[in-house]
Amino acid sequence: MRKLLLGLGALVALAATPASAVTITFNNATSCVGLCGNNLSGPNGLIDQGFGDTANVNVTYSGVGSNPESSLRFWNGGYSGSDAVWTNSGRGQIRFDVLTPGVLKLVSVDFGGYLNNPSRSIAYDVYDLSLTNLVSGSVNPPALSMATVSFGQTSTTGLIFQFGPDAYAGGVQNIVYEFTPGGTIVPEPATWALMIGGFGAAGTMLRRRRALAA
Structure with missing residues (x-):
C-alpha cells in the first residue's frame, strides 16, 4: 500500500x-527582423524559422503539397480582420519539436478567412511526429473576428499542426502552446x-x- x-x-x-505558455503572434513584418527572412519584406514575407522558438521547443514552418514552400507567409490584415500566416502550397504546417525532457501541449489556434470571408471553411489536423492523426476538424470563422479553436493534444517528442487544404484562403494566428518540464x-x-x-x-x-x- x-x-x-x-x-x-x-x-x-x-x-x-508549472507549465510555461508561449503565444506565437505574427505581426507587421515590414522590418524583417526576427519574423520574415529570405530578404523579403512587407505583407508577403516568409516567416523566419527561429520565430516562436524557446530553449525547450523548436518551431518550424512550411507548406505541404506538390510544390511546398520553405515557410509560411505573413499577410497584414484581411483574414477575418486580422493579420495571419498562409501559404501557396495547399496546406500550411507548423511543427513543434521537443528539445528537452518534458511535455508539449498545443493549446489553441486562431483561424481567419481571407478577405474577411465568413463562409470560408478551414480544415485542420494535429499529428504526432510519426504522423498518427490525433485530431481533425474544421472551422468557419466570422467575417471580422478570428475563430479560436482549443486543442489539448500532448506529446513528449513533438506535434505537427496542419491547416488547409487551401491555406491561401484560410490563415492562422496566435498559436498557443505550453511546455511542462518533467518528461511524462x-x-x-x-x-x-x-x-x-x-x-x-x-x-x-x-x-x-x-x-x-x-
Missing part, C-alpha cells in the same frame, strides 16, 4: 510542475479518477488479505 501511495504522490508532484504526460482528470479508484481498491484488497491471514 505504501508503494501505491508513493506512486500516486509522484504523479501528483508531476502534475504540480500528466493524465487527464477522468484518468486521475480511475487511477485513484484503483489505488483505493488495491488498498481495500490488501486490508482484507491481512484480516484473513490474522
Whole structure:
C-alpha cells in the first residue's frame, strides 16, 4: 500500500510542475527582423524559422503539397480582420519539436478567412511526429473576428499542426502552446479518477488479505 501511495504522490508532484505558455503572434513584418527572412519584406514575407522558438521547443514552418514552400507567409490584415500566416502550397504546417525532457501541449489556434470571408471553411489536423492523426476538424470563422479553436493534444517528442487544404484562403494566428518540464504526460482528470479508484481498491484488497491471514 505504501508503494501505491508513493506512486500516486509522484504523479501528483508531476502534475504540480508549472507549465510555461508561449503565444506565437505574427505581426507587421515590414522590418524583417526576427519574423520574415529570405530578404523579403512587407505583407508577403516568409516567416523566419527561429520565430516562436524557446530553449525547450523548436518551431518550424512550411507548406505541404506538390510544390511546398520553405515557410509560411505573413499577410497584414484581411483574414477575418486580422493579420495571419498562409501559404501557396495547399496546406500550411507548423511543427513543434521537443528539445528537452518534458511535455508539449498545443493549446489553441486562431483561424481567419481571407478577405474577411465568413463562409470560408478551414480544415485542420494535429499529428504526432510519426504522423498518427490525433485530431481533425474544421472551422468557419466570422467575417471580422478570428475563430479560436482549443486543442489539448500532448506529446513528449513533438506535434505537427496542419491547416488547409487551401491555406491561401484560410490563415492562422496566435498559436498557443505550453511546455511542462518533467518528461511524462500528466493524465487527464477522468484518468486521475480511475487511477485513484484503483489505488483505493488495491488498498481495500490488501486490508482484507491481512484480516484473513490474522
